[in-house]
Amino acid sequence: MKILVKIRYNGAGYCGFQTQPNGITVQAVLTEAFSRLFGFPCHVTGCSRTDSGVHALGFCATVVPADESVSRTDWCRIPPEKMHRAVNVLLPVDIAVVAAAIVTDDFHPRYSVISKAYEYRIHNAPYRDPFLMNRAHHEPRRIDAAALSEMNAVAQMFVGEHDFAGFMSAGSSVEDTVRTVYAANVRRDGEQIIYHVEANGFLYNMVRIMAGSLMDVAYGRKTSEDIRVALDECRRTSAGFTAPPDGLYLSDVKYDREIHWMCL
Amino acid sequence: MKILVKIRYNGAGYCGFQTQPNGITVQAVLTEAFSRLFGFPCHVTGCSRTDSGVHALGFCATVVPADESVSRTDWCRIPPEKMHRAVNVLLPVDIAVVAAAIVTDDFHPRYSVISKAYEYRIHNAPYRDPFLMNRAHHEPRRIDAAALSEMNAVAQMFVGEHDFAGFMSAGSSVEDTVRTVYAANVRRDGEQIIYHVEANGFLYNMVRIMAGSLMDVAYGRKTSEDIRVALDECRRTSAGFTAPPDGLYLSDVKYDREIHWMCL
Numbered sequence: 001m002k003i004l005v006k007i008r009y010n011g012a013g014y015c016g017f018q019t020q021p022n023g024i025t026v027q028a029v030l031t032e033a034f035s036r037l038f039g040f041p042c043h044v045t046g047c048s049r050t051d052s053g054v055h056a057l058g059f060c061a062t063v064v065p066a067d068e069s070v071s072r073t074d075w076c077r078i079p080p081e082k083m084h085r086a087v088n089v090l091l092p093v094d095i096a097v098v099a100a101a102i103v104t105d106d107f108h109p110r111y112s113v114i115s116k117a118y119e120y121r122i123h124n125a126p127y128r129d130p131f132l133m134n135r136a137h138h139e140p141r142r143i144d145a146a147a148l149s150e151m152n153a154v155a156q157m158f159v160g161e162h163d164f165a166g167f168m169s170a171g172s173s174v175e176d177t178v179r180t181v182y183a184a185n186v187r188r189d190g191e192q193i194i195y196h197v198e199a200n201g202f203l204y205n206m207v208r209i210m211a212g213s214l215m216d217v218a219y220g221r222k223t224s225e226d227i228r229v230a231l232d233e234c235r236r237t238s239a240g241f242t243a244p245p246d247g248l249y250l251s252d253v254k255y256d257r258e259i260h261w262m263c264l
Numbered sequence: 265m266k267i268l269v270k271i272r273y274n275g276a277g278y279c280g281f282q283t284q285p286n287g288i289t290v291q292a293v294l295t296e297a298f299s300r301l302f303g304f305p306c307h308v309t310g311c312s313r314t315d316s317g318v319h320a321l322g323f324c325a326t327v328v329p330a331d332e333s334v335s336r337t338d339w340c341r342i343p344p345e346k347m348h349r350a351v352n353v354l355l356p357v358d359i360a361v362v363a364a365a366i367v368t369d370d371f372h373p374r375y376s377v378i379s380k381a382y383e384y385r386i387h388n389a390p391y392r393d394p395f396l397m398n399r400a401h402h403e404p405r406r407i408d409a410a411a412l413s414e415m416n417a418v419a420q421m422f423v424g425e426h427d428f429a430g431f432m433s434a435g436s437s438v439e440d441t442v443r444t445v446y447a448a449n450v451r452r453d454g455e456q457i458i459y460h461v462e463a464n465g466f467l468y469n470m471v472r473i474m475a476g477s478l479m480d481v482a483y484g485r486k487t488s489e490d491i492r493v494a495l496d497e498c499r500r501t502s503a504g505f506t507a508p509p510d511g512l513y514l515s516d517v518k519y520d521r522e523i524h525w526m527c528l
Contacts, residue, residue, distance in 0.1 A: 010394045055395075084391040098391045126527050127348040127362045130274045131319075131399070263390050 001073050003063040004101045004109065004259060005083060010094040011055045012134040012246065018049045026050075026095060027061075033090040034063045038075070041066040047109040047253050048116065051205075053134070053245035057119075058098075058252045062109045072105070081262035099261040107257070115182055117198040117252040120211035120243060125191040136192060137247035139215065147218040148188060154217050154224050155184040155195065157231060158210060164203050165234035167213075169242060172204035177234070179203065186214060196251075205242050213240030265337050267327040268365045268373065268523060269347060274358040275319045276398040276510065282313045290314075290359060291325075297354040298327045302339070305330035311373040311517050312380065315469075317398070317509035321383075322362075322516045326373045336369070345526035363525040371521070379446055381462040381516040384475035384507060389455040400456060401511035403479065411482040412452055418481050418488050419448040419459065421495060422474060428467050429498035431477075433506060436468035441498075443467065450478060460515075469506050477504030 007030070015023030019031070027044055034042040047060040065075050078086045083100035091097070123129055123136040124143050132138070143151070158181045165177040181199040188194075195211050213230070216222035222240055230239035271294070279287030283295070291308055298306040311324040329339050342350045347364035355361070387393055387400040388407050396402070407415070422445045429441040445463040452458075459475050477494070480486035486504055494503035 008394050088392060093392075093397045094394045096392050096394050098389075098393075125362075128352060128357075128360050130272050130358045130360050133357045135395070 001076070002103050002105060002107060003076055003080065003083070004103045004107065005061055005063060005087075005097045006099040006261065007056060007059040007061060008096050008098055009056050009059065010135070011050060011053050013092075013094055015052045016050050016054065017046045017056075017059070023052075026056075026059075029092065029095060030061060030063075033087055035066075036090055037078070037087050038065070040070055040075075045109050047113060048250060050250055051208075051245045051248075054248045054250070055135070055246075056250040059250050060109050060253045060255075062103065062107065076102075079262075081264040084263055099263040101259045101261050103259070107255075112255050112257070113201075113253055114256050115198050115200050115254045116202065116250065117183075117196065117254075118202070118207045119249045119251045120195040120197075120207060121247045121249065122193040122195075122211075122215065123191055124188075124193050129191065132192075134246045137211075137244050139193075141219065143193060143218045148186060148193065150224060151186040151193075151195075151214040151218050154214055154227050155186050155197070155210075157224070157228060158184045158197065162231055163234055164206055164231075166230040166236050166239050167206045167209045168203035168236070169205035169209070170236075174203060177203055179206070184210075198252075207248060208243045208245065209236075209239050209241075211240075211243040211247065215243065216240035265340070266367050266369060266371060267340055267344065267347070268367045268371065269325055269327060269351075269361045270363040270525065271320060271323040271325060272360050272362055273320050273323065274399070275314060275317050277356075277358055279316045280314050280318065281310045281320075281323070287316075290320075290323075293356065293359060294325065294327075297351055299330075300354055301342070301351050302329070304334055304339075309373050311377060312514060314514055315472075315509045315512075318512045318514065319399070320514040323514050324373050324517045324519075326367065326371065340366075343526075345528040348527055363527040365523045365525050367523070371519075376519050376521070377465075378518045378520050379462050379464050380466065380514065380518075381447075381460065382466070382471045383513045383515045384459040384461075384471060385511045385513065386457040386459075386475075386479065387455060388452075388457050393455070396456075398510045401475075401508050403457075405483065407457060407482045412450060412457065414488060415450040415457075415459075415478040415482050418478055418491050419450050419461070419474075421488070421492060422448045422461065426495055427498055428470055428495075430494040430500050430503050431470045431473040432467035432500070433469035433473070434500075438467060441467055443470070448474075462516075471512060472507045472509065473500075473503050473505075475504075475507040475511065479507065480504035 017026045019027045080100035084097040121136040161180045184197045283291045344364035348361045385400040425444045448461045
């Protein structure tokens with residue numbers, strides 16, 4: 001038996017999700033909170049690494065006792081529907097559990113994933129917004145309806161099974177760079193332009209390079225043909241810049257089984 | 265000639281708009297920024313006092329030279345369409361100018377007002393939201409469609425000309441407590457419930473007491489009849505509690521003349 005929790009966090013104050021020797025991470029903070037809550041050391045495993053400054057609306061992580069001596073079947077005294085109330089008081093204000101579920105031991109927060117969805121938010125107004133500081137990438141130059149439509153057309157190119165090696169940052173060690181994008185679109189929501197993408201997996205910096213490519217097309221620094229070449233010929237130099245992390249949100253994760261999320 | 269600026273600010277870090285001896289205020293920060301920008305002391309006058317912790321999306325303020333020796337007609341070297349770029353670099357991240365206009369000397373940011381609009385935002389979800397900390401009032405208990413509809417019906421009572429003395433905090437020295445509410449409604453937007461109200465003026469804490477009354481009705485602590493009595497008989501004790509400042513936003517100000525807002 002494992003506890004699965006759904007988490008929202010503002011990543012501005014963290015060096016990403018995954019624990020590392022230097023800098024505070026979401027995983028380290030969660031591990032400490034759950035260990036204090038249960039009274040014994042816990043392991044927290046996330047659905048994804050997220051980069052420093054990246055946010056999450058529906059991040060998923062499992063919690064299990066770290067100590068083998070703790071019963072594996074009857075260790076959680078807190079009903080899942082009340083987990084958010086119990087643990088949120090032990091978490092800093094920029095991290096919150098929003099739901100919890102019981103899952104079986106064969107469930108893995110990363111390997112049981114069917115698809116993940118991300119949003120990239122661009123604040124497109126001449127002025128900066130005090131409420132979007134570190135929460136959206138600011139692009140002051142107007143993206144008009146024609147440019148927005150072109151961005152959306154480029155997003156449609158990403159849909160389907162492709163080798164996304166041209167949309168991966170150097171330094172990644174993955175061998176299989178083929179991923180399937182299930183949905184992608186670009187829409188305006190007030191002063192924000194939101195790129196939404198769902199896929200069975202993402203390469204290192206893939207969403208940020210996609211978002212950078214869309215912005216480069218909107219501003220005429222790249223053509224949609226450049227992006228086509230980046231995709232067809234796996235050519236990183238034809239794709240756009242790597243958009244900054246502050247506009248990126250992990251929004252949703254789908255699993256290979258039904259999860260009975262609870263929250264009262 | 266005066267400069268009129270439209271401002272957004274996150275009020276979480278300020279003791280309200282108006283300068284006071286203890287605590288940092290939005291007016292003091294704006295005054296310092298404009299004085300540095302122009303190179304001589306400036307006076308900044310706001311459209312409203314806002315309480316500590318209250319936010320603004322469309323606050324209006326005028327800027328004039330404080331020194332009589334500065335020319336009153338030709339003192340502003342910065343075109344209004346570029347004002348946001350010039351001054352925002354001198355402002356902290358939680359305050360930003362979003363537009364500017366030139367107005368004549370007879371314009372007053374408070375006395376030339378026709379109407380002001382406020383929003384009160386309630387985060388209605390069982391868990392707290394890391395992105396709404398100090399930006400919405402958290403009410404974890406579910407407000408369902410029936411309760412929302414009752415809130416909206418109570419909001420409709422406020423529309424029209426009424427003596428709102430029952431919706432004013434003690435300690436206010438105003439003599440005329442009659443105000444005209446032009447529009448009021450309550451709607452759900454995702455996890456938030458938003459109360460919007462527009463009036464020719466507001467008494468001290470009026471919007472927060474209205475918002476508290478709506479929540480008291482939603483949770484059965486007051487009836488809509490209680491609120492009717494508070495309104496008809498000016499009875500503060502029949503109205504609801506004073507909702508906390510963090511959910512309140514000054515959203516818009518309308519003036520008795522057309523303002524040529526500029527922002528490039």
